[in-house]
Amino acid sequence: MMDRLLKVSQFLAWPVATGILLAIVALQYQQLQQFSGLDTAPEAVEAPTNGFNSFSEAIRKASPSVVSINATSVNVESIERATEDGVNFLLGERASLGSGVIASEKGYILTNLHVVDTLFDAFDVEVTLNDGRRKPATVIAWDEENDLAILHINMDNLTPISIGDESTLEVGDIVFAIGYPRNIGQSVSQGIISALNHSPGSSTTIIQTDAAINPGNSGGALIDVEGRLIGINSSIFSESGNFEGIGFATPVSLAIEVLDEMVEQAIEANSGYLGVITGEALNAQSSQLFFGADHIRGMLVESVDDGGAAQRAGIQPGDVITKVEDTLVVDAQNIMLEIRNKKPGDTIDIDIYRDGQILSLPTVLGFGQAIIIEP
Numbered sequence: 160m161m162d163r164l165l166k167v168s169q170f171l172a173w174p175v176a177t178g179i180l181l182a183i184v185a186l187q188y189q190q191l192q193q194f195s196g197l198d199t200a201p202e203a204v205e206a207p208t209n210g211f212n213s214f215s216e217a218i219r220k221a222s223p224s225v226v227s228i229n230a231t232s233v234n235v236e237s238i239e240r241a242t243e244d245g246v247n248f249l250l251g252e253r254a255s256l257g258s259g260v261i262a263s264e265k266g267y268i269l270t271n272l273h274v275v276d277t278l279f280d281a282f283d284v285e286v287t288l289n290d291g292r293r294k295p296a297t298v299i300a301w302d303e304e305n306d307l308a309i310l311h312i313n314m315d316n317l318t319p320i321s322i323g324d325e326s327t328l329e330v331g332d333i334v335f336a337i338g339y340p341r342n343i344g345q346s347v348s349q350g351i352i353s354a355l356n357h358s359p360g361s362s363t364t365i366i367q368t369d370a371a372i373n374p375g376n377s378g379g380a381l382i383d384v385e386g387r388l389i390g391i392n393s394s395i396f397s398e399s400g401n402f403e404g405i406g407f408a409t410p411v412s413l414a415i416e417v418l419d420e421m422v423e424q425a426i427e428a429n430s431g432y433l434g435v436i437t438g439e440a441l442n443a444q445s446s447q448l449f450f451g452a453d454h455i456r457g458m459l460v461e462s463v464d465d466g467g468a469a470q471r472a473g474i475q476p477g478d479v480i481t482k483v484e485d486t487l488v489v490d491a492q493n494i495m496l497e498i499r500n501k502k503p504g505d506t507i508d509i510d511i512y513r514d515g516q517i518l519s520l521p522t523v524l525g526f527g528q529a530i531i532i533e534p
Contacts, residue, residue, distance in 0.1 A: 218335065218347055220386030223261075223289050224320035225379055226268060227339040228296075228310070230255040230275045231283040258338035258379030259286065259310060260388060262418055264317050265504065266525075268310040269414055270378030271393050272301045275308050286312050289345055294466040297526045299429070300421035306393055307414060309421050311503075313434075313466045313525045320380060323387030325366060325410040328352050336370040336392050336406070338379025348372070353405070364410055366390045372406035381408040390414070431501035431524030433494070433509075434467025435460050440490045441479060450479075455512055457481035457488045464527070472522035474511060481517065482510035498524065 257274030261267075268286065275284050275298050284296040294312045301308040332352045340346055350370025357364055368381065372392050381390035390408030437458040439445065446455040457479040463469040474480070480488050483497040484507055501507055503526045510519050 214333075214335065214349075214384055217382065217384055217386035218337070221320055221335075221337060221380060221382045221388070222345060222347075223318040224388075225289065225337045225339075225345065226259045226261060227287040227345070228255075228257045228259050228270055228274055228378060229285045229287070230257070256339065256342050256375045257377045258375065258392070260378070260380045260391065261317050261319050262415070264319050266312045266314055266317060267418065267422055268296065268312065269391055269418055270308050270310060271391065272303060272306045272308040274378045275310070276301075284310060286310065288314075288317075295464075299425040299526050302417050302421065305409060305413060305417055307391070307409065307417050307421075309418055309425065311526050313464075313468060313471055315471065320382075321385075321387045322415060323383050323385070323389040323411060325364065325389045325412060328355065328366070328383075328389060330354060333384050334368055334370055334389065335382050335384075336368070336372055336376060336379060337382060338372075338376035338392060340371075340373035340375040342375060350406075366408040366410055368406050368408060369404045370406060425526070426502050426504060429503055429526055430499040431503055431505055431507070432467070432527030433469050433498055433522070433524060434464030434527060435469045435474065435480070436462045437480070437491055437494070440488075450512075455479055455481075457512060458491060458494060460511075467527070468522055468525040472509065472520045473518075474509065474520060474522070475513070477513070479512040480509060481512050484508055 255274060257270060259268040259270035259274075262269050284298060285293060286296045287293045292314065294314050296310040296312045299309050299311050330352050334350055334352060336348045336350070338346065348371035350368045352366065353369050354367040355364050356367060366381065366389065370381070372394075376392050377394070379392045380388050381392050383389050388411050390410050391414050392406065392408050394407050438461050440458055441449070441455055443453040445459075447453040449455075449459065460469075460474060460476055460478045460480060462476050463474055480494060482488060483494055486493065486497045488494055498507070501524055503524055506521055506523050508519050509522050510517055512518075
């Protein structure tokens with residue numbers, strides 16, 4: 160009996176020992192997997208910040224420098240025969256919408272010529288800033304070959320755009336078009352540089368992009384991911400008249416070169432402009448009538464241009480201009496002669512009489528055409 164039990168126990172010992180060994184191996188394998196899993200688990204990845212998934216900072220930087228332009232275009236609408244040898248040209252007006260870019264804190268704005276172009280150069284232009292301020296603008300120069308025009312506004316607290324370098328661009332770079340398409344307010348579209356084309360017979364590079372450019376975007380800004388100006392949006396290639404993914408921009412280097420040259424020429428070709436309408440020169444009788452004293456001499460200011468040099472200097476309707484620089488004012492020609500000897504951007508001292516006091520107001524002259532209205 161004992162011999163049988165010993166034989167049975169010997170027979171069962173090997174399977175039991177094998178099972179125990181397998182259990183130990185399995186347990187160790189699970190532990191090794193856990194340790195290995197700890198070593199190879201992916202590191203926690205921080206959520207991307209705005210710098211990686213948003214270009215809002217670039218847009219925020221550039222948008223105050225992009226303005227809306229409303230112009231009145233005067234052109235020939237139709238022609239009718241008046242006599243056998245003559246015809247009449249019938250003119251019509253239409254609104255022209257576009258965009259522009261503030262290039263200088265002195266009030267110079269870059270845009271496309273076709274945005275403001277009109278028959279007889281009869282420009283009638285108004286600019287609206289991103290912050291809602293609105294002012295008349297003067298078209299001071301234009302370049303037909305490059306479809307560029309320079310506007311000037313008399314306004315403080317302007318934000319010039321940062322200038323980039325289109326020579327560093329490569330096909331595939333992300334860009335943004337900022338403008339005022341279809342009069343819906345300032346809008347931004349994203350795209351890439353689709354191609355960099357050289358103009359025939361010129362070293363100028365035309366920037367092609369698929370960023371959406373629609374009517375009203377012309378003259379607006381094409382910027383890079385840093386918010387710097389790299390081009391002036393100018394045209395689209397389309398068979399339907401709508402945007403089809405092919406837009407073009409004038410490179411910033413050419414636009415700024417044209418700007419600097421044309422501003423210099425405009426300043427040289429123009430006299431300074433004050434922007435006032437005055438009445439007759441005061442004499443003893445009119446001085447007594449208006450001010451209760453017969454000794455006030457000068458020109459009574461009837462009105463001032465909105466946003467013009469006089470208004471910005473603080474000159475108001477009802478003031479009397481008594482002296483310009485060192486010249487006492489005796490009539491309108493007297494004022495004009497002194498101002499015609501100055502240039503846009505020059506600062507002159509103008510003395511005015513107001514409320515029994517003489518005030519001296521430094522005045523930065525602007526652009527415009529001075530006219531004497533005879534009584």
